[in-house]
Amino acid sequence: MRLERREHRPLLLLIGAPIAAIVAALALSGILIAIAGAPVLDAYRRILVGAFGSRLSATETLTRATPLILTGLAAAVAFRARLWNIGAEGQFYLGAIAVAAFGSRLLAELPGPILIPLLLVVGAIAGMALILVPLWLRLRFSVDEVVSSLLMNFIAVLFVSMLIDGVLKDPLAFGWPQSQAVADHATLPKLIARSRLHIGLVIAMVLAVLVYLVQSRTVFGMQSRAAGLNPQGALFAGVPLGRTLVKVACLSGGLAGLAGAIEVMGVKGYVTTDLSPGFGYAGIVVAMLANLNPIGVVFAALFTAIMFVGADGMSRSLGIPTYIADVTVALALLTMLVALFFTQYRIRR
Amino acid sequence: MTTPVLEIIGVSKRFGDTLANDGISMSLGKGEIVALLGENGAGKTTLMSILFGHYVPDDGQIRIDGEELPPGKPRAAISAGVGMVHQHFSLASNLTVLENVMTGTERLWKLWSATQAARKKLVSIAERFGLKIDPDARLGDLSVGEQQRVEILKALYNDARILILDEPTAVLTNIEAERLFATLKDMARQGLSLIFISHKLDEVMAAAHRIVVLRGGKVVAGRKASETSKAELAELMVGRRVTRPVREPSTPGAVVLEVRDLGVRIGGVERLKDVDFALREGEVLGIIGVSGNGQVPLARVLSGTLARTSGEILLYGEPVGHLSVGDVVDAGIGRVPEDRNGEGVIGEMSIWENAVLERLPAYSHNGLVDRKAGMAFAKSIIDAFDVRGGTPASGTRLLSGGNMQKLILGRNLSHRPRILIAAQPARGLDEGAVAAVHARILEARKAGTAVLLISEDLDEVISLADRIQAIVAGRLSPPLDAGRIDARRLGLMMSGDWSHAAEATHAP
Numbered sequence: 053m054r055l056e057r058r059e060h061r062p063l064l065l066l067i068g069a070p071i072a073a074i075v076a077a078l079a080l081s082g083i084l085i086a087i088a089g090a091p092v093l094d095a096y097r098r099i100l101v102g103a104f105g106s107r108l109s110a111t112e113t114l115t116r117a118t119p120l121i122l123t124g125l126a127a128a129v130a131f132r133a134r135l136w137n138i139g140a141e142g143q144f145y146l147g148a149i150a151v152a153a154f155g156s157r158l159l160a161e162l163p164g165p166i167l168i169p170l171l172l173v174v175g176a177i178a179g180m181a182l183i184l185v186p187l188w189l190r191l192r193f194s195v196d197e198v199v200s201s202l203l204m205n206f207i208a209v210l211f212v213s214m215l216i217d218g219v220l221k222d223p224l225a226f227g228w229p230q231s232q233a234v235a236d237h238a239t240l241p242k243l244i245a246r247s248r249l250h251i252g253l254v255i256a257m258v259l260a261v262l263v264y265l266v267q268s269r270t271v272f273g274m275q276s277r278a279a280g281l282n283p284q285g286a287l288f289a290g291v292p293l294g295r296t297l298v299k300v301a302c303l304s305g306g307l308a309g310l311a312g313a314i315e316v317m318g319v320k321g322y323v324t325t326d327l328s329p330g331f332g333y334a335g336i337v338v339a340m341l342a343n344l345n346p347i348g349v350v351f352a353a354l355f356t357a358i359m360f361v362g363a364d365g366m367s368r369s370l371g372i373p374t375y376i377a378d379v380t381v382a383l384a385l386l387t388m389l390v391a392l393f394f395t396q397y398r399i400r401r
Numbered sequence: 402m403t404t405p406v407l408e409i410i411g412v413s414k415r416f417g418d419t420l421a422n423d424g425i426s427m428s429l430g431k432g433e434i435v436a437l438l439g440e441n442g443a444g445k446t447t448l449m450s451i452l453f454g455h456y457v458p459d460d461g462q463i464r465i466d467g468e469e470l471p472p473g474k475p476r477a478a479i480s481a482g483v484g485m486v487h488q489h490f491s492l493a494s495n496l497t498v499l500e501n502v503m504t505g506t507e508r509l510w511k512l513w514s515a516t517q518a519a520r521k522k523l524v525s526i527a528e529r530f531g532l533k534i535d536p537d538a539r540l541g542d543l544s545v546g547e548q549q550r551v552e553i554l555k556a557l558y559n560d561a562r563i564l565i566l567d568e569p570t571a572v573l574t575n576i577e578a579e580r581l582f583a584t585l586k587d588m589a590r591q592g593l594s595l596i597f598i599s600h601k602l603d604e605v606m607a608a609a610h611r612i613v614v615l616r617g618g619k620v621v622a623g624r625k626a627s628e629t630s631k632a633e634l635a636e637l638m639v640g641r642r643v644t645r646p647v648r649e650p651s652t653p654g655a656v657v658l659e660v661r662d663l664g665v666r667i668g669g670v671e672r673l674k675d676v677d678f679a680l681r682e683g684e685v686l687g688i689i690g691v692s693g694n695g696q697v698p699l700a701r702v703l704s705g706t707l708a709r710t711s712g713e714i715l716l717y718g719e720p721v722g723h724l725s726v727g728d729v730v731d732a733g734i735g736r737v738p739e740d741r742n743g744e745g746v747i748g749e750m751s752i753w754e755n756a757v758l759e760r761l762p763a764y765s766h767n768g769l770v771d772r773k774a775g776m777a778f779a780k781s782i783i784d785a786f787d788v789r790g791g792t793p794a795s796g797t798r799l800l801s802g803g804n805m806q807k808l809i810l811g812r813n814l815s816h817r818p819r820i821l822i823a824a825q826p827a828r829g830l831d832e833g834a835v836a837a838v839h840a841r842i843l844e845a846r847k848a849g850t851a852v853l854l855i856s857e858d859l860d861e862v863i864s865l866a867d868r869i870q871a872i873v874a875g876r877l878s879p880p881l882d883a884g885r886i887d888a889r890r891l892g893l894m895m896s897g898d899w900s901h902a903a904e905a906t907h908a909p
Contacts, residue, residue: 269772271765278758281749287706288736288744289759290726 058398065395070348073391074355077384081376090370102365103358111247113354113361115319119144119328120353121256122311123335125263126179128344130304132267133280135187135297139201140308141332142208143182145323147175147309148316149212152323153220155234155316164237171238172255172313179309180302182208187301191294205332213325222322231323240318250318257350259307264346266303276300308332337381341388356381404467406431406594407452407483407563412461414447421447423618424461429563434585434595436609436626438602438638440858444618445598446488449565453485454478465563484556488567490548492555494541499523501540502555519558526557530588546577553584564588566597570604571693582608600638601691602631602892614638632889635859648843648865648883654682656718657851658703658820663712665698665875672698673875676712678853680820685842685852687866688877689859690895695875696855697739700824703853704736705729717819730759732820735813735845739824739855741802745809748798752788753779755797756812782811787837803834810841814850821845824855839865859891873897 082092103113123140130137151171154160159167159174186200216222216231240250267273278286279296287293311331316323338356342348363377405428414422421444429435437445450456452463457473464470465481478485492501503519520536527534532550540548549569556564566585570578585595585608599605605612606626614622614637622637656679663676673695680686690696701707702714705726714721716732729736736759738744746755753772756779757764764771764778779793786807791800800808806826813821823842827835842865846852855872856862862869869886871878871894878899881890893901 269769271761271768271770274754274758274761274770278747278750278754282743282747284740284743285745285747286758288704288726288738289747290705290730290761291758 056398058396061395069391069395070343070388073387074384076387076391077380080383080387081380084379085372085376088372088376090372095366095370095372095376098366098369099359099362101362103362105365107244108247109361109365111244111249113357114253115248115250116361117353117357118250118253118256118318119311119315119331120334120338120356121253121260121350122307122314123331124338124342124349124353125256125260125335125346126304126307126311127336127339128342128346128349129263129267129276129307130300131280131339132344133276133297133300134283135280135300135304136196136198137183137186137201137301137304137308138198138336139183139186139204139208139332140304140311140335141328141330142201142205143179143305143308144312144315144328144332145208145212146178146182147312148323148327149215149220149231149312150178150309151175151238151313151316152231152234153215155238156220156232160235160238167235167238168240168317171234171317172310175313175316176306176310179307179312180305182309183301183305184298187297191297209325212323216323216325220323229324233322234317238317239321240314248319250314252314252318255310255314259310260346260350263303263307267346272296272299308335311335334381337385341385343388343392355384404431405429406466407596408464408467409448409452410462410464412448412451412458412463414444414451414456414458416447420618422451422458425615425618425620426461427613427620427623429594429596431594432589432592433611434589434597434609436605436612437596437598437615438600438605438612438634439615440600440638440860443615443638445615446567447618448615449485449567449596449598452478453483453565479559479561482560482562484553484559484561484564486549486552486556486564486566486569488569488571490552492540492548492551495539497537497539498534498543498551498554499536501551502536502558506559523554523558526554529591530557530584532584546573546581549573549581562593564593564595566595568598568600570599570601571691578604601896602634602638603896605634606631631892635889635892648685648867649847651683651847651867653684653867654849656681657716658853659713659715659718661713661715663699663702663714664710665695665702665707666710667698671875673702673709676875676877678870678877678880680851680853682819682851683846683849684867685846685854685865686880687862687869687883688853688855688872689862689869689891690857690872692857694872696824696857696872698875699872700739700822700855703729703734703822704738726759727762733816733818735816735818735821735850737806737809737813737821737823737826739828741805741809746797746805748796750797751794752783752791752797752800752808753793755808756782756793759812760816778812778815782808782815785815786811786841801834803830803837806830806834806838807841810838814841814845817848818845818850821850821852822855823852825857826854827856827858827861835861863887863891869894871895871897871899 085092085095102109104110123144126140151174154174155171159170182204186197186204189195189200190197217229220231222230222232240252243249243251243253275291275296278289278291279293283293315327320327334356338349338352341352359377359380363374366372367374407429409425409427412422412425425448439445451458454473454475454477462469470481471477499520502523523536532554534550540551569581573581589595609626612624612626612634613620614634616638658680660676660678663673665673678686698707702709705724705728708723742748753775757775764775776793782788788804788807790804827838842852854865863886866883868880868882870880878894
C-alpha cells in the first residue's frame with residue numbers, strides 16, 4: 053500500500069471531505085457521550101437547540117463566533133506565509149487594553165462616529181506592535197517565533213493585569229481588578245436590539261472577504277504565499293522576504309488586536325483578565341479547521357462557536373461535562389487534517 | 402581473483418518515467434578495489450543505495466558470499482558486512498568520534514554502554530588501517546577529511562568487509578584525496594573489498610584495480626585499470642548521443658557581460674576568487690567543473706540572489722553595483738536556476754503564477770495582479786515551448802522535470818533576454834527533454850542572446866559552448882575555443898591542470 057499524490061481534485065471531494073470530517077468527529081465524540089450515559093442523538097439535538105433554539109442563544113452563538121473569526125483570520129494569514137504567530141492571545145489582550153485606555157479617557161471626548169473607527173485602529177496597532185517583537189527577533193537573530201510569540205502572550209496578559217490593577221483600574225468596581233469602561237458612545241452599535249450581538253460580526257465577515265481578496269488578487273498576497281510555500285524559490289523570483297513577512301505580521305497582529313478591541317467595544321465594555329476564554333489559541337484551531345482559507349475561517353469559527361455555546365445547554369439538561377465541546381472541536385481538527393490529506397493524496401495498493 | 406564476495410545480478414530500478422538502473426550486473430572480489438565510473442545521473446548512487454538496502458530494486462538480486470541479501474533492509478546489509486561511506490556524512494556533529502562510531506551498534510534499552518570495549522576496538526581498527534583519530538574529539542571540530550575518516554571507521558567498526566564509498570573525494574582537497582586512496586589500497590591488501598563511486602578519471606585510474614562504467618543506467622563496459630586509458634574511459638562515460646541538436650557556427654557580437662576579479666566569501670570561506678570572464682552576444686560560454694567548485698555562488702551572484710564580496714561586473718559596458726533580482730530581470734537577463742524544484746518554481750502555486758512571479762511589476766496594476774494577462778502569458782509559454790501535462794491554472798508540481806524546465810526557459814526566453822544564465826539546465830532530464838532544452842538554448846544564441854552555460858555535463862558543454870572555461874576551487878581557467886576541445890582536455894581543465902590543458906591543444 054502506498055500514497056500517491058492526486059493529479060486532479062474533484063470538486064465533490066473538496067466539498068465532501070470537510071463535511072465527512074465533521075461527521076466523523078461528531079460520531080467519535082458520540083462514543084464519549086454514550087459512555088457518559090446519555091442518548092447520543094438527543095445530546096446533539098440539544099447542542100443545536102442550545103446554539104440556535106432561541107433568539108437569545110442564536111445571537112449568543114454569533115457573538116461568540118465574532119472574535120473567533122478575527123483570531124482565526126490572524127492565524128490563517130500568518131500561517132499561509134509560514135509565520136507561526138502563536139501570540140494572538142497576547143495581541144488580543146493588548147488590543148483590548150489599548151481600546152480601554154483610549155476609549156475611557158484619552159480620546160473619550162471625541163464624537164462617536166470618529167471615535168469608534170479610531171479605537172478600532174488603535175486596537176489593531178496595539179496587536180501589530182506586539183507581534184513585531186518576535187518578528188524582529190526572527191529576522192535579526194533567527195529566533196524561532198513559535199516560542200517567542202507564545203511567550204509574549206504571558207507578558208501581555210501580565211502587563212494587562214498590572215494596568216487594570218493600577219493606572220487603569222476602575223474605582224467603581226468594588227476593588228475587582230477591572231479596567232475603566234469605554235465611553236458609552238464608543239461601544240459598537242447592536243445588530244439586533246436587546247441582544248449582545250453587535251456590528252463586530254459584520255466587520256469580521258467583511259474582513260474575511262477582504263483578506264481573501266488580498267491573498268488571491270494582490271501582489272502582496274501572491275508574494276506572501278510564495279514566501280510561505282518556498283522561501284528559496286520566492287527569493288529567486290525576487291520576492292523581498294523580510295519586507296513581506298513584516299507586512300504579513302502586521303496584518304496578522306492587527307487582526308488579533310482588532311478582535312480584542314471589538315470584544316471590548318461590542319460586548320464587555322471593559323477589560324478583565326478573563327476577557328478571552330482562549331480566543332487567541334482557538335483562532336489557531338479555527339484557521340487549521342478552515343485549511344487557512346479566509347472564507348472557510350468564517351464557517352470554522354461558526355462551528356466552534358456552536359459547539360461551545362450549544363454544549364452549555366446540553367450539559368445543563370443531560371448532565372454531561374461541557375468539556376465534550378473541547379473534545380469535539382479537537383477531534384474535528386484531527387479528522388479535518390486527515391480529510392484534507394486525502395484531498396491531496398490517494399491510497400494505492 | 403578468488404570467488405566474488407559480492408555479486409549484483411540483473412538489478413533494475415525505475416523512478417517514475419526514468420529507468421535509473423537497467424539490468425545491472427557486476428561483481429567484486431576479495432581484496433579488490435572497483436571504481437564505479439559515470440556521469441551524474443548515470444545510476445551509480447541508485448545502484449549503491451540498492452546494495453545497501455535503501456531502495457528495493459524492481460528486479461534482480463544482490464548476493465554476498467553466494468547468499469542472497471534480502472532487499473530493502475540496511476540492517477541485513479550491515480550484518481552481512483557491507484559498510485557505506487556516504488557523500489554527505491551520516492554523523493552527528495555534537496557527539497564525539499567514539500560516540501558517533503558506537504551509535505546504532507548498541508541496543509536502546511541497555512543501561513550502560515560498553516565504552517571501554519568500544520574504545521579499545523576503535524583504537525585497534527584505527528591503528529590497523531593507519532586512520533589516525535582522537536576518539537574523544539568532538540566531530541564538529543574535525544576537518545571534512547577527518548570526518549570522512551570517522552565515517553569509514555564507523556563502517557569498519559561494524560565489521561564491514563565490503564566498503565562502498567559514494568564520491569569520497571568530492572569534499573576532499575587533493576592531498577586528503579591522495580591520503581584516502583593510500584588508505585583504501587592498504588585496506589584492500591588486508592583483505593577488504595571496496596567499491597568507490599566517482600566521475601573523476603584521474604582517481605579511478607590511480608586507485609582502482611578494475612573500473613565499471615555506467616551510462617544511462619546500464620553497464621557499458623568493465624575494464625582492468627592496467628588495460629585502459631583515461632581517453633577510453635572518458636569516451637565510454639560520455640558516449641555518443643546522436644539526437645542532440647548541433648551548434649551552427651556564428652559570429653559573436655559585442656561583449657554584454659564582463660566580470661573582473663569577482664570574489665565571494667560566505668561565512669569566511671572563499672567560494673569565488675579572481676573570477677574573470679567576458680560574455681558576447683550570440684555566443685555560448687560554457688563553465689565546466691565538478692560540482693561544488695563555485696558554480697552555485699557564481700550563478701547566484703549573476704542571478705541577483707547573492708552579493709559579491711569584491712570585483713567588478715560590467716553590464717553592457719557599464720559598471721554596476723549590487724544586483725538585486727529585480728535589477729537583473731529588468732536588465733534583460735534570463736535566469737535558469739540549478740535547482741528547478743527548490744528555486745525555479747514554487748510547486749504548490751499554479752503554472753501562471755510561476756510564469757509571472759519574477760515579473761510581478763509588469764503583470765500588476767496598483768498592487769493587483771493581472772490574472773488575465775498572467776494566464777495568457779502562461780498559455781503562450783505552454784503553446785510555444787510545448788509544455789505538456791498542465792494548464793495555466795493547474796499546479797506546477799505536477800509537471801515532469803523536463804516540462805518544468807521548458808516552463809522556466811519559456812518564461813525567460815519569451816521576453817527575448819539579451820543574456821541568459823543557465824545553470825545545469827539539462828540535469829536529470831531524459832534524452833528527449835535534454836534535446837528540447839538544448840535546442841532552445843541554441844535558438845536563443847542564434848537570436849543574439851549571450852548564454853552563460855554552467856554545467857557539469859561534459860557532453861552538454863562540448864555540444865553547446867563556443868568557448869569553455871573550467872571552474873576549479875572557485876577560480877576560472879582561461880577560456881579555450883570549443884574547436885580545440887575534447888573530453889580529455891576538458892578533464893585536464895577540470896582537474897585544475899590548466900597549463901597541460903593548453904599544451905594538449907597543440908598536440909595532434
